[in-house]
Amino acid sequence: MKRVLIRSADWVVAWDEAARGHTYLRNADVLLEGDRIAEIGSALDGEAVSGAEIVDGRNFMVMPGLVDIHSHLCHEPINKGYTDETGSSKLYSSNLYEYMPTMRGDDEVAPWQTRLACAELLMSGVTTIVDMAVPYPGWTEALAESGLRAYVAPMFRSARWFTRNGHVVEYDWSDDQGFAAMEDALSLVDAAEKHPSGRLSGMVVPAQVDTCTPELLRASYAEAAKRGMRWQTHAAQSLPEFHEITRRHGFTPIQWLGELGVLGESSLVGHTIFVDDHPDTLWHTTTDVRLMAETGATVAHCPTVFMRRGMALCDVGRYLRAGVKVAIGTDTFPHNMIEEMRHVGYVARLMAKSPHTLSTRDVFNAATLGGAASLGRDDIGRLAPGGKADLVMVDMTHPLMHPTRDPIRSLVYAAADRAVHTVYVNGEKVVEDGRALRLDIDRAAREVTAGQVRAERLVPERDLVAGRSANEMSPLTFPTS
Structure with missing residues (x-):
């Protein structure tokens, strides 16, 4: 040996x-x-x-190597230079519904986005990653090639979201509530557990609280329990989602997950920002943070992507003092875990208006021990x-x-x-x-650039609001001559 x-x-x-x-x-x-x-x-x-x-x-x-528990490796690198400053003014500055659907890479660029992001992560000290992705051919092998310890986390859902006018979010629901997609995802995570590298594991990920039916959320949670896997979804990540769930069910997104019985020690929730006592929600209860603590669920905290829109969790030091488990993810470009850690500390102190709400020890623990614990492991995140x-x-x-x-x-x-x-x-x-050492980052960068050029041409047909070009949706910093 x-x-x-x-x-x-x-x-x-x-x-x-x-x-x-x-x-x-x-x-x-x-x-x-x-x-x-x-x-x-x-x-x-x-x-x-x-x-x-x-x-x-x-x-x-x-x-110890850093543990990134929430990222989208094959989706995000292509957004660099495009979604840095975008956000729907009539949807509380969220970028999810009007802008992100217009810049999507094809299957040709997907593995190169994964490779580019994996290289970034490794070079910022990450050794374990949870990759929440829409599956594509060769995805698992791209993760294995990187050398990372990776959790294959294929997303599935009952509906896709979209907006036709920039101020109303609509949902296109599938006939089978997303159960066929879940079965495909379960096959992928089962295969990951048997990968010969010994570094791949699986995670069950119904994509978002508002795009999944109660039946799919409950069934996916049961499937994760049956397999001894972790379960993760997005919830409380935007004000439109908060309003949608309260309109449908009369509960906040976090309370709704609690009502469904899917919050527990094996649950991770990204991003848990718009809770009932966040200053922007103006809800009548103040129980969400306590509910997260009581159930033992983990917050997947990724401040960078929300900083871009002028949003922030309020504040992560408060969550920790309440007993909430917190781990860190990169979510978006740059896939730089150390910069993400810096943002965790700075944003918490800004929101709390105090340098004392969160220490560097807290941040480092979340990026190592917190991430490991959220995955049910004590053999990573520590030396x-x-x-x-x-x-x-x-x-x-x-x-x-x-x-x-x-x-x-x-x-x-x-x-x-x-x-x-x-x-x-x-x-x-x-x-x-x-x-x-195991990835050709230079080629990956070239391939992602070429993929972005292809995707830019399709922006007008993907923009359901006004058929705008990429430059109209996201103007360059300076005019070109």
Whole structure:
């Protein structure tokens, strides 16, 4: 079994079992054996390290790989430069209904979007990803190729949403309520669990609370339980959705999930922003946050995509103090987990009007321990003997890591992915010198650019409101001459 010894790392973010939390170790060794962490300590020696490949850890921080529990890898990269500033003024600035449906990649570009996003994630220290996607041919293999530990999470639903006028959201309901699509998705997640890489798992994902019938939500939750899988949906992510669910059922989206019995320890809910006591909902109850805490469901928190629209969860520090479980996802471009972590902290403090609502420890815990717990795992998101050999080596010589008084803060608030040097997943080196080793990121970038050009031509026929061109829907920053 292959052994790798990272010798004399300046800093190691190790798991302290007695304290049940991360701790800094100085000048420590980390021994990998196969796909596991064998030992962490000072000056490891003897038979255990005999024959190990020696990696010089001086001038590095070794930390656990980050866990991204909510992302859309084959859908989002193509939106770069298009949806950065869009939002429907008559739909509370949401981007979901009028703009996003107009920029869709085809099956040809889908695997390249996945590869491009996977490379970005790896190079920002992510080792585990939940990829919520509309399935396409070759999807599972693209994830396996990346080297990531990946949860295959095919989305299915009972209806598609659209708007014909920019101020009313309509739903086109399928005759079978989406059950055939769910069966196809279940076949994919079952296959993922048997993938020979050993790094793929499955997740059951009815797409959105407003596009799924009660029957589909309940049935999908039961199927996830039967398989021992996690279950995730989108809820409380826009004001139009909030109003739609309260109109249909008389409950908030979170309360409706509670009424259906689909909130529990195995449930993840993205994005849980527009809860009953959010200042923009003006609802008559104040129970949503407490309900999330009592049921043990996890909030999949992804602030970047909402910051673009002038929206924010209010605030994640409050959720944590209420006992709500929180993990972090990237959701959108850039698929940069460290920048997402920075936004988690800054947005919370802005919404709370206080620097004390959320600490860097809280943020790092959500990106590691919170993500692992949401997936029902204690062998990732921490560096401990017996855990998976998923780890990140951060270059402490990078100028933006200096001064080095607190390296996690320097990483999150200054250096970000620029200081990520090496990444191991399952004991295999998948990033070296800041570049993903298993993916051709340069070709992926070219293919996604070409795919966006093809998609731009189709924008007028996809814009149901006014048949506008891409440049009319999303004007360039400056005019071209």
